[in-house]
Amino acid sequence: EAGVAQSPRYKIIEKRQSVAFWCNPISGHATLYWYQQILGQGPKLLIQFQNNGVVDDSQLPKDRFSAERLKGVDSTLKIQPAKLEDSAVYLCASSSLFRGDQETQYFGPGTRLLVL
Amino acid sequence: DAKTTQPNSMESNEEEPVHLPCNHSTISGTDYIHWYRQLPSQGPEYVIHGLTSNVNNRMASLAIAEDRKSSTLILHRATLRDAAVYYCILRDVRTNAGKSTFGDGTTLTVKP
16 A cells, blocks of 8 residues: 655745645545644644545644645645745645544655755 | 643663653543654654553553553564654544644664
């Protein structure tokens, strides 16, 4: 079974530029998560999708971050314009069940973003 | 949201057992305790989860206190490949509830 795919793996941009990350979850997984992980910290949830609907985006900085999951499969996360503090690893995860007693999240390798 | 507290770092010798503690004093009755670990330069991976009873799988064991306010992840024989950051998180059993609040985890160093 293929895992969660993310691209690109690395991205370097200058502040105020735009950037987009792509995630392809495990086939059949209805729930998709985007996390931001700053160096030395644990992952912080940005947005959670159930199929193509947003379940939780309370921690997404909506003035500059946006995400979509068209057709309930692939997802893209965009930052426009980027700030220095956006430098982090962006992790995508998926799960087949969104229930705390059964859910296992499968993470992709992440995209490492450096904003100069 | 209920939060978890873990020590910043722990050390272990190779082939010895490791006990990684987690405090979750504000846990609710519908919260499951999940453990993930993150190897260097990789995304987190699932380790184990439980509600009230102790749990075992091929990777580890999970010991849950009777009052559920703390839990311990047990690696029975640490190997160098177990060096990672270990996260204890709470996930609500109810559908459409709960955030994956990871915290900063415990960095486990395994010495040969």
